[in-house]
Every structure is written in structure tokens, then in C-alpha cells.
Amino acid sequence: MIRILLAAGLCVWMAACAKPSGDACQAKADVMLEMTFIEFDQGVDGWRSLDASLACSDHADDVLAEYRSLHGSRLSPANVSLLIWHEAQVLAAKGDAAKSADLMRKAAFPGEPQWQRLYREGSIAFLEGDLAGLEAAKNSLAGLPRDPSLITPGGTEAAWPPNLDVLEGLISCFGKPYSVAYACRRPPATW
Missing domain, CATH: 1.25.40 (Serine Threonine Protein Phosphatase 5, Tetratricopeptide repeat)
Known part of the structure; x- marks a missing residue:
């Protein structure tokens, strides 16, 4: 029994003195x-x-x-x-x-694009528990005219307005943690 305790103690001591392998x-x-x-x-x-x-x-x-x-x-x-x-x-x-x-x-x-500012403002409103501010940012974002600079070099248009689905999801899951509410989005439309 003493040998087992000594062996265990030696192992613990050696582990404590061993150089860490790194994170x-x-x-x-x-x-x-x-x-x-x-x-x-x-x-x-x-x-x-x-x-x-x-x-x-x-x-x-x-x-x-x-x-x-x-x-x-x-x-x-x-x-x-x-x-x-x-x-x-x-x-x-x-x-x-x-x-x-x-x-x-x-x-x-x-020079921040207006759509980006509104997305940021809506996200902040969500984090601060301000549903009215979140809804106002979402409504303003939804009403923006299309930004022609968001057309890719191949001619494909980006979804407009960007991140509207995120703000809508934050509204539909308002009061839940951000990690949950961020994923509360409508699935993309299929044809």
C-alpha cells in the first residue's frame, strides 16, 4: 500500500513539474x-x-x-x-x-454604408433590450433603395437589403439570448 501511495505521489509531483505541452x-x-x-x-x-x-x-x-x-x-x-x-x-x-x-x-x-449603419443600430438595440429601436432600424433598412455597388463583378446581385433577415430574426426572438436570436431567420425563398 505504501508503494502505491509513493508511486502515486511521485506521478503527481512529476506531472506538476513537467513542462506544459502548450495550448x-x-x-x-x-x-x-x-x-x-x-x-x-x-x-x-x-x-x-x-x-x-x-x-x-x-x-x-x-x-x-x-x-x-x-x-x-x-x-x-x-x-x-x-x-x-x-x-x-x-x-x-x-x-x-x-x-x-x-x-x-x-x-x-x-463612409459606412447606410444599410450597415442600420444593421448595427438594430443589433445594438436588440442587445440593449430596445424593441422599438430594433423595429425602427429594421423598417428603415427595409425601406432603403437598392445599392448598385453591391453587384458582384460577375453581375450577380447581392440580397437586398443585407442583413434584413437577421434583424427580422432578432425581432421574432426578442428577449432570447443573442446566440439564439441571431439564428431566428426565415429560410430563404425557393422557387
């Missing part, structure tokens, strides 16, 4: 910091792979903030805004509505 999520995040903006924000191995991972989802907002800190001076205001926006969404999904709303406000930039 796999942090290692993955470190690789992401060297990516181009497009790879980092839109690529399969970018920040979204952390957010989608049950093991690494807590790292997504941190890597977004760190990427912005490292590369922000070389990015356009629109791209910096997008990084701030995604960080805010991750925080909202984690339940930190106050910090998320603050970051969403910081995502504004000079």
Missing part, C-alpha cells in the same frame, strides 16, 4: 495572426474555425482583438470595422451584451 487553441490562434486579412476573416482556417470549435470557442474574440491590434494600421477602416464587428458578435453570443454593444458602436467608420 493547442493558442497555437492555432498564433498561426492565424500571420494570415492575410481575407484568410483570417473569411478563410476556413481563420478565426471562424476557433469560434466553431467547442474546444477553442473562447479564443475567437481574443484572436480577433489581437489580429486587429497587430495589423489594424495596415487595414482599411472597413476591414478594421469588420474585425471589431465580428469580435462584438462573438462576445454577444457569449452573453456579454454590454461589451458587445460598446464594440458595435466602435465599428462605425467614415
Whole structure:
């Protein structure tokens, strides 16, 4: 019995003194910091792979903030805004509505398209429990004339107005957590 206790104690002591193998999520995040903006924000191995991972989802907002800190001076205001926006969404999904709303406000930039501003305002209203503000933003967004700049080089038109379905979903699931309400969208129309 004493041998077993000594062996167990030695194993515990050795484990406590062993050099840590490193955090796999942090290692993955470190690789992401060297990516181009497009790879980092839109690529399969970018920040979204952390957010989608049950093991690494807590790292997504941190890597977004760190990427912005490292590369922000070389990015356009629109791209910096997008990084701030995604960080805010991750925080909202984690339940930190106050910090998320603050970051969403910081995502504004000079020359921001009106549809983007209205989507941001509606999202903030949702996070702050302001149904009237959310509905007003959604109605204003729905009434915007089509933006001709949202036609792709191939001639395909983007859905108009962008993110109207998200604001409608936030309204239909008002009072629920952002992570639930964000997914409360009507399925796309099929012909």
C-alpha cells in the first residue's frame, strides 16, 4: 500500500513539474495572426474555425482583438470595422451584451454604408433590450433603395437589403439570448 501511495505521489509531483505541452487553441490562434486579412476573416482556417470549435470557442474574440491590434494600421477602416464587428458578435453570443454593444458602436467608420449603419443600430438595440429601436432600424433598412455597388463583378446581385433577415430574426426572438436570436431567420425563398 505504501508503494502505491509513493508511486502515486511521485506521478503527481512529476506531472506538476513537467513542462506544459502548450495550448493547442493558442497555437492555432498564433498561426492565424500571420494570415492575410481575407484568410483570417473569411478563410476556413481563420478565426471562424476557433469560434466553431467547442474546444477553442473562447479564443475567437481574443484572436480577433489581437489580429486587429497587430495589423489594424495596415487595414482599411472597413476591414478594421469588420474585425471589431465580428469580435462584438462573438462576445454577444457569449452573453456579454454590454461589451458587445460598446464594440458595435466602435465599428462605425467614415463612409459606412447606410444599410450597415442600420444593421448595427438594430443589433445594438436588440442587445440593449430596445424593441422599438430594433423595429425602427429594421423598417428603415427595409425601406432603403437598392445599392448598385453591391453587384458582384460577375453581375450577380447581392440580397437586398443585407442583413434584413437577421434583424427580422432578432425581432421574432426578442428577449432570447443573442446566440439564439441571431439564428431566428426565415429560410430563404425557393422557387
